[in-house]
Ligand SMILES: NC(=O)C1=CN([C@@H]2O[C@H](COP(=O)(O)OP(=O)(O)OC[C@H]3O[C@@H](n4cnc5c(N)ncnc54)[C@H](OP(=O)(O)O)[C@@H]3O)[C@@H](O)[C@H]2O)C=CC1
């Protein structure tokens with residue numbers, strides 16, 4: 493993190509006092525983007541620039557350039573991406589590498605060229621080697637082979653981190669990166685196959701309860717460990733980093749707490765109130781055995797998460813009942 497000192501001159505762009513600043517939240521209808529918009533609105537930001545995918549396809553370079561020339565946002569948060577769980581990543585590798593490279597390259601380059609003061613890029617904990625030391629420090633990046641089920645997505649995300657670093661070094665531009673762990677919360681994707689484990693199980697347990705089914709199938713062996721963070725905590729961390737961090741290195745953003753998939757399934761069963769049995773489908777991949785991140789750098793700057801997994805699950809299930817299960 494010594495390189496952060498070399499960039500001290502770039503850290504003058506404080507964010508929080510400028511409530512009327514133009515802030516572009518890319519991907520504002522997704523899990524993460526929606527939480528960031530909620531947080532910024534709560535804080536009193538009045539000039540958010542938002543475009544749905546239908547209004548602006550961020551893979552289209554000339555459209556993105558025209559948007560930035562016209563809007564010239566002062567701050568940019570990149571929460572738009574092609575995102576999915578283990579099955580989607582494994583099934584659509586071309587989409588995961590190409591769409592993510594296109595979106596992030598277009599947005600980062602156009603933001604720099606049109607006077608954006610500061611940009612935050614979001615990656616993911618899957619950037620780290622499959623067998624990284626645990627908890628995973630930021631400097632484990634590029635020290636070993638990736639998990640094959642999501643290497644295409646991981647390579648795109650690593651390119652995003654490196655692009656922010658390259659623009660910081662060459663242009664002295666304040667681009668930073670945050671690497672969140674597995675997230676969940678309101679506006680998650682509850683698709684039965686393509687979503688992440690937590691929303692997938694919430695939906696499957698709920699539907700099983702409603703139908704009076706005797707069992708629910710859960711993928712893999714149940715032994716992999718995952719670290720979950722409520723998306724409201726992530727949004728809080730994003731605002732914190734926009735205000736306080738201007739370094740070359742990406743920063744891990746995790747809860748510091750891990751559970752096995754079996755423990756998650758048992759907890760979900762309890763929260764949803766399903767009374768049948770769990771059946772394990774070991775033909776489905778487990779993915780990375782463990783990916784607990786070391787988020788002590790962010791903690792040392794003064795940020796800590798607040799939402800426990802149990803409370804977060806109950807809150808998300810309430811949202812699911814009110815909004816998805818209509
Ligand atoms: N969910 C998680 O567990 C984790 C997420 N992250 C990161 O957080 C970020 C946000 O993820 P998350 O909110 O979960 O993802 P979502 O899929 O919920 O949201 C992604 C958003 O990006 C938009 N988008 C996708 N493609 C395009 C495009 N071509 N043009 C314009 N908009 C587009 C989507 O719009 P539409 O739906 O209309 O296509 C959607 O609003 C990503 O960078 C992801 O890597 C990191 C770690 C874990």
Ligand SMILES: C[C@H]1O[C@H](OP(=O)(O)OP(=O)(O)OC[C@H]2O[C@@H](n3cnc4c(=O)[nH]c(N)nc43)[C@H](O)[C@@H]2O)[C@@H](O)[C@@H](O)C1=O
Pocket residue numbers: 575576577578579581616617618641642645673674675685686687688689690692693710711712716718753776777778779780
């Ligand atoms: C955030 C992160 O998310 C992805 O990585 P992942 O953590 O492996 O993602 P996942 O949530 O899909 O699975 C976690 C674990 O859970 C098990 N599992 C059980 N039952 C279901 C199930 O029903 N659905 C899913 N998806 N998984 C299930 C599953 O077999 C695996 O062992 C990356 O591709 C990449 O997108 C990324 O960055």
